[in-house]
Amino acid sequence: MSRRILVLAHTGREESLKAAREACRELIASGLIPVMDPEERADMALFFGERDEPAEVLGSDCELPDVELGMVLGGDGTILRAAEMVRDQNLPLLGVNLGHVGFLAESERADLKDTVRWIARRDYVVEERMTIDIQVWVKGQRLWHTWALNEVSLEKGNRERMLEVVMEVDERPLTSFGCDGVVMATPTGSTAYAFSAGGPVVWPEVEALLMVPISAHALFTKPLVVSPRSRLAVEVLTRTDAHGVLWCDGRRSIDLPPGSRIEVTRSDKPVRLARTHQTPFSARLVSKFELPTSGWRGPMHQSRNEPTGPVPVINQPKPSTPVPSPKHL
Structure with a gap:
């Protein structure tokens, strides 16, 4: 059965156009069928000329229910736009960050080939985000x-x-x-x-x-x-x-x-985001905001049956001269 992957990008930017073209080629090489919005596909053809990698056109060759996953190339704004497009169809979205912070994105531009391989192996999980x-x-x-x-x-x-x-x-x-x-x-x-x-x-x-x-x-x-x-x-x-x-x-x-x-x-209708890494949210915070963590020593991994060490006892020296009580002062 053919597996279709919707490729969505901010085609008003050259970097996004190049990333979308590479994504389509990698999807085809992995035995998947790329699908594009008709306007975005037209922008690709206008920028690169005649394309040698075929991509189906959404609304002509297939519809959203025929698509397995949406691969979004861009920043959080592009992912939010994609969410508007696919929310009613419960189509999961996997973001590849081309922006600055890209908090909603799952991977970075440098991981594009790996991301396609993960999609091909269905090596991802889908989580629901409240709306x-x-x-x-x-x-x-x-x-x-x-x-x-x-x-x-x-x-x-x-x-x-x-x-x-x-x-x-x-x-x-x-x-x-x-x-x-x-x-x-x-x-x-x-x-x-x-x-x-x-x-x-x-x-x-x-x-x-x-x-x-x-x-x-x-x-x-x-x-x-x-x-x-x-x-x-x-x-x-x-x-x-x-x-x-x-x-x-x-x-x-x-x-x-x-x-x-x-x-x-x-709302009773969430947005579904695909995840290829089970990265803790705390690690995502540190990475996206470049938070300082120097000096961190990490948790102490001890056996539950291992006894704790003795508690040190500090002997306080007794004063050589008794301290008079306040009533005798």
Whole structure:
């Protein structure tokens, strides 16, 4: 049975075009069939001229249900775009980082050939990443309904005017303040915009929702980590006429007038990411952020039956002269 691999790339960049061409050639050499989006395949042909490696065209030669895996060449933005494309089909995505940090990517550009070999051997596992469901209400009417893998961010629309908002958790108001915005994120998004806004880093397997104020003018403006079953909401107050802008994964946006309400809950449809390495998340943090770890000695691997050593006892010398008690002073 033919195995098809969807190759997605940021074809507006020369490096991505070259990586996509190499990926297609390596896939064919491994007995796999590369598939490309028609616009991206046209960009490849325009850049390289006539191509000698055949790649099927999505929508003409095959459809998404016929594809086994999506191989995404680019940074986190390219992976987020790919997630929009394949989420409804539950197609897993494997990212090859061509960007700077590339936190969602599984491998680096130098590992491209190895990555294709891992795909050919089916030497990968698929994990599900939580997504969030977002609804926007204005004057009692639902204006927008969408989703996000990383975060939804409410930001002020005018640089010179701060937003007045009230945060809500589980249908109870928590606090109101002026701010530049509020980020509501998943654990996957904790290392993205929420991280830049001062939020905590949350391990991907932790099920939680985050709420992180941006440059808030109030006493209680700490980042919040709540249950994945909670319902988060932010309302844009009408005390001023400041407008806001809502961004989902930095890709989709909508303008918000005063009085708008944003509701966020866990979505029942995750995004599936393929992993070829079972690298601990802590190691990924160290690698991606180039964190210093010098001086680390590591855990002490001892047998459970090995007895502990004697506890040293330090004998305190007795004072030569008795110390008088306070009542005799």
